[in-house]
Amino acid sequence: MRVIVVGAGEVGSSIAADLSSDHEVTVVDIDGGQVESISYGEDVLGVEGDGSDVETLEEAGIEETDMLIASTNDDRTNIVTCGTASVFDDVFTIARVKSPQYLRTWERGSRVFGADFMVCTDLLAAETITGVIGLATAQDVDTFADGAVQMAEFEIPAESPVAGQTVEEADRFDSLTFAAILRGDSIIIPRGETRIEADDDVIVIGSPESTRAFSAAIAPEQSGPKDIVIVGGSEVGYQTAKLLEARGFSPRFVEHDPDRARWLAEKLPKTTVMQNDATDREFLDREHVGTADVLISTLENDQQNLLACLLAEQLGVDRTIAVVDTVQFADIFEAVGVDVAVSPREATAGEITRFTRGRRAENVALIEGNRAEVLEFEVDEDSDAVGCTIRALAGELPDDVVFGAITREETLITPRGDTMLAAGDHVVVFASASAIDAVTGVL
Amino acid sequence: MSLLSLGSGGGIRVEWRTSVALTGRVLKYLAVPLCVPLVVALLYGDDILTFAVAVVATFLLGFALEQLDPDPDLGAREALLMVALTWLAVAVVGTLPYLIAGMGTDSTLAQPVNALFESMSGFTTTGATVMGNISFEQHSHALLLWRQLTQWLGGMGIVVLAIAILPELSVGGAQLMDAEAPGPGIEKLTPRIAETARVLWLVYAGITALEIVLLFVFHLVGLAPAMDNLVAGTDHAAAAYNAVAHGLTTMPTGGFSPEARSIEAFSAAVQWLIIPFMFAAGVNFALTWRLLSGEPRALLDDIEFRAYSGIVGVFSVVLATLLFTGGADVGPGALDFYSGIAGDIEASLRHAVFQTLAMVTTTGYASIDFNAWSQPLKYLLLFAMFIGGSAGSTGGGIKIVRWIVIIKSVKRELFTSIHPEAVSPVRLGGNAIDERAVRGIQAFTLVYMLCFGFGAALLMLDAARVGLDLSAFEGIAAAASTVGNVGPGFGRLGPMGFYEFFPVPSKLLMTFLMWIGRLEIIPVLVLLTSSYWRS
Known part of the structure; x- marks a missing residue:
């Protein structure tokens, strides 16, 4: 498959690097230096230019390309790039956006903005955070x-x-x-x-x-979190609070900017918004932040997030979750005591990569980097798997493939050896990296 | 101070000529509704000169004022001045029929101050009266209908009506409506303000018409036996007259009645019929419009409507219980009629709901002389006067939405005193209210209470000056009733009583209170600041 990645930033580069082993990748970026460094660093072709310019895309070979991934740091550029690429019929376009408003618009129609798929960085990060919170001991959900x-x-x-x-x-x-x-x-x-x-x-x-x-x-002693504190009113923080409210939580929210705090308070009826510096020790004591079950740090930069989490740990918060912008810091964060580090960029790059890799699959989750995946497939009517038992299918597959769950007409079926697959079933499968191709082949 | 420089013109930043000219235009059109009693006078064979003169004089005065500015261009400040002036001018012109008809008779309305009080009480939908003898022996059918009609015109708002009709008011219309309409802020139902004004008047006129028809139908089927025996004999014309007269003063929450004993004069069926219309008059007309255009959820989801229904419900139940258990009895001296309510579920409930709505919506009708009730019940009714109708209704008072905001902002104060960093917007339904609006509501309520307090104190002082024996309860009720545009008070000001015995300065003060109460005080107070005129 031929893929064009527009934007050679952290996310774009990461996607390009992931895909370059199996696909022919062309990277387009307006910054010549970035293009040069990625085309030397990875096995990809670099084109310097504006990705939303049809001539640049033609130079990158859009006419023979199967997929375009718009992944610059600017939402509108990505949307316009997808719109431009949609002029060419056979290209599957993916847009990365930061702001959920574009995702909400995209969801309203088919191929809105010319994008076939859209990944929202901030929403993805917020979903990851809320997923982790929902399960007190989980690392990934x-x-x-x-x-x-x-x-x-x-x-x-x-x-x-x-x-x-x-x-x-x-x-x-x-x-x-x-x-x-x-x-x-x-x-x-x-x-x-x-x-x-x-x-x-x-x-x-x-x-x-x-x-x-x-x-x-x-962890029987942990009955699930009740008291959740979010510090930092960034978009991720706001989206997290919104998702938590939807799940019946009433979080506390600390934001230092008065206007933003007011805005958050207006938008989040069940949340108690407080306007103060999240690292003001005296304030944190007074508001008994130390008794919180979970503290989520969604401040502007990584250093502040680390500081806020360490301070919270010291005050006695049970669990701290930090957003990490720079992908490489995630491990360091967890090493020094932050319980969970969530990287929106990594999550986005992962989401896009897994989408491109398993376009046959409906949904994919990556385990521990790329060591294994959990994939969801829909069984087609004309698939060979229809009428096969799980035992028979497992016989055709490597050992490190596990059938996790099947849903039939929205009810969950726990797969056993003699469970027979039917058309329309959704099958959720765990597979180690080496077994993925085999799984995709069979299902 | 600011008025001194009016003549020089240099320091004034308000185009007062524009405001006066537009006020003139509204006056000119007031000649049209003045033709209605003229027609009634023709029908009844009454003296038509009164209204003929009033029509011509009103038209000429309006026409003359209009010449001050042939090409009026309305700005925000001119709009404020125009609204205040219009209400004053309309009340002044509205005295003409009272004065002309009263000439040479012993009518209390022949005195200019009384006429102005009556006229202002009419247009502001207060319903307090200084008419000494409400009867057709003393006054013509035409004059008593004019009294009803002033309330109907004032209910939805004269300026709103002008916006609906006069295209030149559409640009500054939103400000005009904001200054006149009851409650904080207005809701534009349609993109064009004139269209919104038309919609509101249409709903208002439609419901009024429905009430008139139903009242007349009640007469036809025999449910309203008392409605047609006002004049000698029983005829459909008298019933129709009464149906129209009371239809015209229910929806504007007015309360005037050509019957000296108000709604008490009519059957229980008629009282029950008027109850839902008083209730509707206290609802935001924008919501009523959305209900009629097929959006019932808009009404049910509205927090103010729910609070309004809840308050009316709770008040009615408390009052009904007290009435049923004999709370209305004032001792052995009470008339049998009033004692008769105790133990009668239907009568207790009817009078409780009727009187609650009459006070909460500031209509001021009486299904019974509640002045004869025991003191605790009267205090309950006095308290109800301060609630007021919904924003965007025709009711007076402080308004329910303001009470909701005030209660919530007090709760917020309590919360932020424990958590000083908490940012917690005051919410109405799901929406956060702007802090400016919250401050505006707090300021309004404070000023309202000050006007009420000062008003009551000044009335007591003036009474003491002339040696009038005015009880504190009467004084307080008079101030609350006029600033809230309710109408009846207690004691001698009860629903069957009148305000004639006050000294002249007191009457002028109450006229002033009615005027600023109808315009919700702030737009009038702004005119008294020098920064309004200069900077």
Whole structure:
């Protein structure tokens, strides 16, 4: 496949690098220096110019291209670029936007702005944050089949009752599948007798209720968060508060700018907005921020987020979540004590990459970088899989593929060996990186 | 001080000639409704000279004032002045029929101050009267209808009516309506302000017509036996006259009645019929319009409408319970008629709902002489006067939406005293209200209470000056009733009483209170500041 990536910033470069191993990638950027550095650094072709200019796109070979990804830092440029590219019929266009307003518009029609797919950075980050909050012990959460199926990754603490149990003992939930255990660098496909150890990352797939129940089983003393504090009224912070309100939470929100604080207070009826500096120790004490279950830091820059989270930890907040702009900092954040670091750019790059990679798949979640994926497929009427049992299909596939969940007419079916697939089923599958092609081939 | 320099013209930044000229134009058109009693006089064979003279004089005065500025260009400041002047001018011109008809008779309205009080009370839909003897023996059918008609014209607003009719007012129209319409801010129902004004008047006139028809139908089917025996014999014409007369003063929350005993004179069925119309008069007409155009949710979701219904409901239940258990009884001296309510569910409920609505919406009708009720019930009714109707209704008072905002902003004060950094907007429904609007509402309510307090104090002082025995309760009720455009008070000012016995300065003060109360005070007070005129 031939792909054009417009914008050679952090997200664009990351996508280009991910795709370059399997596809022919051309990177377009207005900044000659950026183009030069990426075309030397990665196996891609660089074109200098304005991506929203039809001549630049022609120079980049748009006529023979299958897909265009508009991923500059400017929403409008990306939208206009998709609009320009839509002049050429066979190009599948993807736009990256920061502001949710464009996504909401895009969702209203088909191929609005000439974009076939749209990824909203801030909303994606907010969704990731709320997903992590919903499950007190989860490190990563993704939903499939319109919310009927949830994938969650849990790190098992040493003091957890689950640590030391076998999968058979731990699996007391009807509609939950233990898809994989990540131990160090290896991926273990669990059997009934596999023992779960402390510090394992366990990946489960199942109904949202069962993942929540498992989350509670890992840490029984944590009854789920009630008191949530958000610091920093950025778009991600606002979107997170909005999603939390929709889930019945009444978070507290700290924003230093008076106008922005007023705006937030007007838009978020269930949230208590306070106007102050998020690192004002005396203020945090007075408002008892230390008693909060979760603190989410969505401030302007990474340093402030790190500081706010460390301060919160010191005050006694149970769990801290920080937004990290610079992708490489995420690991450092988690190393120094931030419980979860969410990188909007990484999430966006991941979303776009997985979308391009598994266009056959309806939905994809990446596990621990690129080590494994959870994919959702819809079974076509003319697919060979129709009428096959899970056992028969599994026989055709490598060992590190696990059938996590099936939804049929919006009800969840926990896959067993003798479950038979029907047309229209949505199948959620865990697969390690090496097995993905095989899975895509069969389903 | 500012008025001294009016003549020089140099320091004045307000084109007062424009305002006066446009006021003249409105006056000119006031000659049209003045023709209605003229026609009535013809029908009844009454003296037609009174209204013929009034029509011509009004037209000529309007025409003369119009010449001050042949090409009026209305700005924001001129709009404020025009609204205040128009209401004053209309009230002054409205005295003409009273004065002319009263000439040479012993009518209390022959005195200019009384006539002005009556006229202002009419146009501002207050309903307080100084008419000594409300009867057809003393006054013509035409004159008593004119009294009703002034309330109907003032209800939805004379300036709103002018906007609906006069194209030259459409540009500054939004400001004009804002200054005149009850409640904080106006809701444009259509992109064009003249169209909005027309829609409001259409709804208003439509509901009025419905009430008139229903009242007459009640007469035809025999549910309103008392409505046609005002004059000798029983005929349809008298019933029709009464139907029109009361239709004209329900929707504007006016309260005038050509019957000296107000609605008490009519049957229980008629009282029940008037109840829903008083209720409708207290609802925002913009909401009524949306209900009629097929959006019932707009009404049910409106927080002010819900609060209004709730307040009316709670008040009625409390009042009904007190009446039912004998709370209205004032001791052994009470008339049997009033004691008769106790133990009668229908009568208790009817009088409770009727009197609650009459006070909350500031209509001021009486289904019974509530002045004969026991003191606690009268205090309840006095308290109800301060609630007022909804914003955008024809009701007076402080208005329910303002009370909601004030209660919420007090709650916010309490919350922010614990959490000083909290930013918490005052919400109405789902929407946050601008802080300026919150301040405006707080200021209005404070000024309203000050006007009421000072008004009551000045009335007491003036009464003491001339040796008039005015009780504190009467004084307070008089001030509350006039600034809130309610009408009846208590004691000698009860629903069957009148305001004639006050000394002249008191009557002028109450006329002033009615005027600023109708325009919601602030637009008039602004005219008294020097920065309005100069900078």
